[in-house]
Amino acid sequence: MDASDMLLVVAAALIDDSGRVLLQQRPPGKPMAGLWEFPGGKIEHGESPESALARELHEELGLTLSVKDLSPIAFASEPLAGRHLLLLLYVARTWQGEPVAHHATELRWVTPVEMRGMPMPPADVPLVAALVGMV
Ligand SMILES: Nc1nc2c([nH]c(=O)n2[C@H]2C[C@H](O)[C@@H](COP(=O)(O)OP(=O)(O)OP(=O)(O)O)O2)c(=O)[nH]1
Numbered sequence: 001m002d003a004s005d006m007l008l009v010v011a012a013a014l015i016d017d018s019g020r021v022l023l024q025q026r027p028p029g030k031p032m033a034g035l036w037e038f039p040g041g042k043i044e045h046g047e048s049p050e051s052a053l054a055r056e057l058h059e060e061l062g063l064t065l066s067v068k069d070l071s072p073i074a075f076a077s078e079p080l081a082g083r084h085l086l087l088l089l090y091v092a093r094t095w096q097g098e099p100v101a102h103h104a105t106e107l108r109w110v111t112p113v114e115m116r117g118m119p120m121p122p123a124d125v126p127l128v129a130a131l132v133g134m135v
Contacts, residue, residue: 005083006086007080007085008043008049009086009087009088010053010088011037011040011053012089013089013135014039014095014099019112020109020110021111021112021135022099022109023036023108023109023110023120024037024038024039024103024104024106024107025037025106025107026104026105027103031081034119035120036108036115036118036120037124038124039056039060039061039104040056041059050090053065054067054070057095059103060102060103061099061100061102061107064096065095065096069094071091071092072088072089072090073130074126074130074131076127085123087123089127091131112128112132112135
């Protein structure tokens with residue numbers, strides 16, 4: 001597989017003071033509609049993973065984060081729709097603003113244990129397991 005076949009995606013586990021993580025529900029009409037995901041999206045040409053994630057969190061939730069607020073914790077590697085998804089998961093505990101669902105159907109703060117019972121994309125399953133051990 002050529003590197004250009006890779007779908008490079010960054011996502012964030014935003015963790016609040018009580019150890020809950022913010023998930024968003026994918027809207028109707030998109031692939032995997034209705035599933036719950038970590039906010040984030042594709043890295044665009046010329047961006048670092050961290051600057052892409054800060055941009056996505058601003059576009060999707062209206063939050064402001066500095067790249068130093070983002071710590072890498074896990075990644076997933078999965079075939080997805082004829083390509084190969086590399087999903088890089090970061091955690092953040094500080095940001096500015098209150099999240100607003102600009103793209104998602106709904107936002108929900110959940111504990112990692114509650115997250116296990118929510119329908120998520122296949123790539124997220126091992127990421128949730130990694131979060132359970134660290135939040
Ligand atoms: N943001 C996010 N994307 C995920 C997760 N798990 C997972 O498989 N993905 C996939 C779904 C998409 O194929 C891709 C994220 O790209 P995206 O959000 O920019 O793409 P999209 O399909 O929603 O929409 P578009 O930009 O192509 O219109 O990664 C996750 O937890 N968070």
